[in-house]
Amino acid sequence: MMNRSAFIKFRGTNSFLLHSLSSFQSGTHKASLHSNVSSLILKITNLNDALELFDEMSHRQPLPSVVKFNQLLTAVTKIKHFSSSLDLFKQMCSLGVQLDKYSISIAIKCCCQLNRTKDGFAVLGCCFRRAIAPDVYIFNALLDGLVLEDRILEAEMLFKKLIKQKLCEPDVVTYSTMIKGLCKFGNNFTALALLRLMEQKNCKPSIVTYSTIIDSLCKDKMIDDALKLLKEMVSDKGILPDVITYNSLICGLCKFGRWDEASKMLKQMEDEKISPDVHTFTALVDAFCKEGKVEEAEAVINIMVERGEFPNLVTYNSLIDGYCLRGEMIKAREIFDSMTLRGLAPNVVTYSSLLNGCCKNLNIEKAVQMFHEMIVKGLKPNVVTYNTMIQGFFQVGRCVDARKLFDEMHAQSQIPNQYTYRIVLEGLCNNRQVEEALSLFQLMGNSKLNSDIAVYNILIDGAGKNGKVDVARILFQGLIDKGLQPDVRTYNVMISGFCREGQLGESKLLFLKMEESGCPPDDVTYRVLLQGHLKNRHYDDVEMLLQEMDDRGYSLDASTLSLFIDHIAAGLLDRSMLKFLSKLVPKELLDDPRLCDWE
Template sequence: MGNKPAKPEREAVSSLAPDRPEILLKILPPLDHAYVRWLARDLERIHGFAPRNCRAVTPPDHYVEYMQSHGWLDVNLDDPDLAHLFPNPQPIPNDHTSLCKSLVHDLLGRGLLSSAQQVVQRFIASSPTVHDAIFAVEFASASGMDLGPGISGELMRKLVDLGHPLSAHEFYHDRVVAGGIEPDSNIVNSLATCLAKLGKLDDAVKLFDRLIGSGDCVASNAACSAILKGYYEQDKFVEAFDYFVRISDANVKLGMWAYNVLIDGLCQQGYVGEAIEVLDIMCRITGLPPTLHMLKTLFYGLCKRGWSIEAEWIFEEMEAQGFFVDKVMYTSLMNAYGKDRKMKMAMRVYFRMLKNGYDPDICTFNTLIYGFSKMGLFDKAWVLYNLMNDLGIQPNEVTYSIMIHNYCKKGKLDCAMSLLNSMAPCNLTPCVHCYTPIMVALYKQNRCFEVDEWCERMLENGVVPDHVLFFVLMKNKPKGLGIELQLCLLMLQAIAKNGCGLDCSSTINSDKINSTLALEQEIEPLLKKIARSDLNLGNVAGGIYVSALCEGGKTEAALACLENMVIAGCAPLLFTFNSLIKRLFQDGLSEDVKSLIEIMQNWGISPNLETYLIMVNEYCKKEDLALAFGILEQMEEMGLKPNVAIYDCIIACLSQQRRISEAETLFRRMLENGVDPDEVAYMTMINAYARNGKGVKALHLFEMMIENAVQPNSYSYTAL
């Protein structure tokens, strides 16, 4: 079996023992050092292999470092191609055990206690099983030997390495503490490792602090890595970062995996500043340049946060190191500049991409069109649109949706309608995202009857409505008994027919049902049919129904609907939770809000800007600015960038309380954080100045509004 030839697809390396066949090994973490040593001896004794005949397929870097230092590379015995070569680790042969026992007795008889303890420690270290390690300790105790910190520490380390941290923890309390043994570095490090693996991270960190604080003990790589891994598994990357900084200050060297995972997690959660600091620390401690994966992770994290200048620095660093920079990265950088209203910089990146031999695609053009449209520069957006056609790239639904949305936002409703009507000749079917902004704009212009016409046209064209459209319609419909449930039934019937292909001919038209109870009885079986047909559409339909119930003040029914959705296998949307959070706030059940957010997070759903806007808005309604500012600070600590609506809520509340100086400070803070004020935010601040006799400042802000291409409405002029 030892002469099994290597598979041809695996690249061979030159062997230092050409007369021996080469073998490919892998060991999956956690790496058992004793097992590797046992395997090495067994290979050499039985198969005639030596370390130089073995090569590797490597998982994480920190295992490679250990194996290389012992003349081996990383290994995985679970590889199905190799498993038949290597049996599970066998207990230490009786002859070896007898030799060790005899040697220990001989050393004790000669009064060499320290040497005897070292033999027991070596026996434990080489034990491939828990049974063998515990046998060594029991033998030492039976021989009248004081276990001391050496043997105790070795056993604890072995138990942790073999995947029995609970046994190590129990041994510490039952034998080390109870026996009055003074813990040394090995014991404390092993204890910290097992606490981390048991999920007791706070206790493990306290122990680490004791290690660092005392001059006698040194924190081990294994203990520090275990604590970091514990934080990673719980997605506590901010806490992991704080701990990482302390590890670095203590000069503990970590494997590359620790840096990689921490940078990934911090960027994913929006803490890009901390991720950059991790990269700097890694380069300083290891002397190694950042890897391609690290740089790309940082780049995308910076783009997501809108740190376009820093993202371009990473971009240039990658090019300087000779790394491949792909088209997606160019497009992401253009998008970051576009969101920041820096279209000159975005176009510079575009031309740089062309110069480096990349052809633009639909994503490139949509990104640039979005940037120009957002700024109201539609002439430039149309230049790109025409260029795209000239290059043979057909505009898609996203292209039209971007331009329609921004036309509506800038008050150019006729242009938006014309653009939507031009999609059919281009063989494009408008989606719900094309219709929704038009209906929002119609409501703003009090053209409510036209909304019904557009909605009817949309549904007749087979478009599937979503929860966003429902929310827009519900908020603008005249209030009345069961209006929200009638609208909900209409939306669900359209989802069933247009999305699921269900026959809805037997269902009653929503406008013919006046009783809320009858509406609920009509909606609930339809919702079940949708969920059975398509779970994703079931999530949307369920969110619409919960929102309608919340709007009607039926909190208990909404919570029951949420429970039924989960039972049916649906994954409720964040929109669904937001509707419930708002309803609970309105009912004065703030403690229930906290519980609901915990449930939401346990399901892997994080609060978004809309969630925080709901909370800030409710606090401002109660004029509880302390809690509103608390939410703002909490968001910034989490790496979330508050949107203009959140700032506007607090500014409006400050203005109502005539705290103009604080409102002004918050407005400046919003600008400094890269958040562009919209028409409402400008109007709020202009009103605040005007009401408090600061006409010059109001006029200055009005001029700034015009310069930033924000179209003032009649209210802004009235305030002036």
């Protein structure tokens, strides 16, 4: 039987420890506890069990060994109670437990998982004060913490210091962690260089190492490089891909519309007995939806369910977004309701997609209703949500509401990004509020946004369309004075502005300047010029422009072609012009009934 003091101490505890202790005889209680600590640790399933066991261990004399305490810390860390694990570590220090490098390593890992890497380095100081030589596991934990906190430069410095000062011999985890950090910032070239360094140092890369780089290459649209690295991994290193590797590649291939290769990759998975998981299916659903193939996406979900994999929130969000992009809001709402019935709570991404769909359908009232609904549900709109709503208001001419929402962003600690400013500037210009747009532009000062070529394109186009070609000219010259390089759209909107005001001489000079500036005209440039010449009934350069279009392999669009037909029908252009037009008409326009009498 337990003695009285032990019973009093534990009578408020749960059955876990009481059951474990009830078998102890009073004479052997002390020895039994020490010998059974490891088995008790294995039985831990929740934090209360762990805290009770730590309390019992801390009252034993002598104290259990540091190995037992480390095992308990590891158990608490595995169930992701990092703060509690740190509290227990502090209590170990107070109890005078002789810490070792494993205790330190666990504490540092917990600090880093809590985004408290600074505290992790403070714990490292504890190593030196206790004359404990830090090993590779400790440095790996610190390196991972820096990567988690996006402190990549500090991570690089630590990594180089480890090698230069020979503080420890980096292992595969060290290299893989550093590679993860580099890939996180799209630094694929350096990540690949580090992979080669591993080989030179006779440190064999793991599947995690390769998969990390492959995933980063796929995300950066370097799919062919990713496939090349896969081949090296399998053929040269004998490392077989896992489901994570396949997911990255399938997602990358689908985004590029390389469906045949994606199907082949799926077949390879099946052949290697690797079952697609929810991430595999979600990648396929997302890719189909972005291509507008929502029926195919739903078919994937059906296959998913048949295989025992159930769609998660990300899967449903992709499908909802797919229907919203097609303007099928009733179907999107059905998916939304189906998702909630399955117990999945919609998040900001879900609502942002629905808001985008409503705004695209110009149903701003429904969008406003849903915007308030998400706030009532405790969801905080993010920058994407605000951008969607602001654009929606501008599209229906509600500029005051758009500006109010723009101001509200700051009040809600949502910092407008470059897309927000582009949306606001374009919305103002499209609603003939060019002066307000220019005032906002001036408020940007010398910020990065003030040097955004897309912003200049919006303002030049807005000024030109609203009869302010002189303002457009000043803006165009201003971006050059700043050292910015006009892109083809910049030239196109400026040429369009000149043509709209009948300044064909200016438009021609700018057109000729494009080639000189290393920015060759595209098909839109020629269409804009041709429309400008036709609308101003200036036909001298028309034939030459058509010939140049033919030489460059460009084609006419429907509006330009229609304008030509009208001028030919009115006798303003000779029918001989048809021989040029016939070569520049895309196949999809040949069915125009007005073209049947060309011959």
